[in-house]
Amino acid sequence: MVAISILVFVNNRASNALQLVLGLFFKTNGASSRVLSVLSNIGLSVSAMTFERLKKQISDDAIELAITLMLATGIWAIIFDNINIFLRKHSQRVTNHNSMIHATNVAIFGVDTEGIDIDAALDLQAKLDKRGGRYAATFDDILPTPEDNEHMERIFDHLIAEIIVSYAPGSRSWKQRKEMLEKIMELMPRDRPLPPKKSDARPFGVFDVNEGSKVGIVQVLEAIRERSTLSEEEFSAKVRAILGDWLTSNNLRGSRHDRADDINSMERIDYADELSQLFHFALQATHMNMRAHYGHAVSDPTSLAAHKGLLGRKWDVEKPNYAAAKSLIRHSLIARLLHRH
DNA sequence: CCACACTTTATAAGGAGATC
DNA sequence: GATCTCCTTATAAAGTGTGG
Numbered sequence: 001m002v003a004i005s006i007l008v009f010v011n012n013r014a015s016n017a018l019q020l021v022l023g024l025f026f027k028t029n030g031a032s033s034r035v036l037s038v039l040s041n042i043g044l045s046v047s048a049m050t051f052e053r054l055k056k057q058i059s060d061d062a063i064e065l066a067i068t069l070m071l072a073t074g075i076w077a078i079i080f081d082n083i084n085i086f087l088r089k090h091s092q093r094v095t096n097h098n099s100m101i102h103a104t105n106v107a108i109f110g111v112d113t114e115g116i117d118i119d120a121a122l123d124l125q126a127k128l129d130k131r132g133g134r135y136a137a138t139f140d141d142i143l144p145t146p147e148d149n150e151h152m153e154r155i156f157d158h159l160i161a162e163i164i165v166s167y168a169p170g171s172r173s174w175k176q177r178k179e180m181l182e183k184i185m186e187l188m189p190r191d192r193p194l195p196p197k198k199s200d201a202r203p204f205g206v207f208d209v210n211e212g213s214k215v216g217i218v219q220v221l222e223a224i225r226e227r228s229t230l231s232e233e234e235f236s237a238k239v240r241a242i243l244g245d246w247l248t249s250n251n252l253r254g255s256r257h258d259r260a261d262d263i264n265s266m267e268r269i270d271y272a273d274e275l276s277q278l279f280h281f282a283l284q285a286t287h288m289n290m291r292a293h294y295g296h297a298v299s300d301p302t303s304l305a306a307h308k309g310l311l312g313r314k315w316d317v318e319k320p321n322y323a324a325a326k327s328l329i330r331h332s333l334i335a336r337l338l339h340r341h
Numbered sequence: 342c343c344a345c346a347c348t349t350t351a352t353a354a355g356g357a358g359a360t361c
Numbered sequence: 362g363a364t365c366t367c368c369t370t371a372t373a374a375a376g377t378g379t380g381g
Binding site: 011012013014015032033034048049052 | 350
């Protein structure tokens, strides 16, 4: 079969099923262009040039798939983040310095619209009309219902039970510890658990834009719009979810604040619905915990500040530090619970 | 430090099949 | 049979890394 494939390839260069797959294998496993050139000449592989073209084609096709999603009628979201690559040059010359690539990697993904009114969800004017409403908010707006309250109390009980069973001194030798933990997890109240669904994420390629600033956010959004083939009006006429890290959300808000008086929705970025990703929510939550409940090490010996000193933790609480903050909060909480217990 | 290997990129061009 | 399109390779130049 290999022989026939080579004969077919020699007769017609376009018939390259075997040679393309083999070339892909050779190249991705580190064959140099010279090796590939010999393999190509004996009919076992396509040329290195063709391989490069294949990579470009695969990349373009992927972006095309993402554009298809953006032009369809459903809901899609944009997610992007900076990627910074340091290029250390060995033979340094005037024209060959160490440098850094500041690029932005982007993906588009489809949002599951089952049971969702797409037009209402994407209605930009309805979203903008709600601006300023927080000023008039009262406690009643966030007052939990009796059902909410009962739900939270049950969760609270289960969390405490789980911590006691997990960490009480000697609990590891409890005979039915595993069963107890399983029972606790099983009885943990759940709120509308979502059924798992296959997600639809499509790579949108990399942009030669440094996203990590307010100006960078504007530039990357314009570059995304341009690649999507949507016009400024089309792109900014509906609510667009922009997902990223904390810094991205923060810069986006800053940029929108600076541009509140600009000429249209695209420039004002008021179409953007920024959303920190799950880890960054956790990062903000732990940091908020430190800001709200840190306390004072001297005047309050039960404070997080006092526990931090007692445990010899040396990080700066003014700066977000997820792992250290979570560790301190849990250590402190567990100690309190077991002490009361 | 140098010669050379290697990659990337631009340009030119050929063969097969489709179309008119 | 001429012409076009698609797919491909050859080749050179420029830029950069590395072993001796």
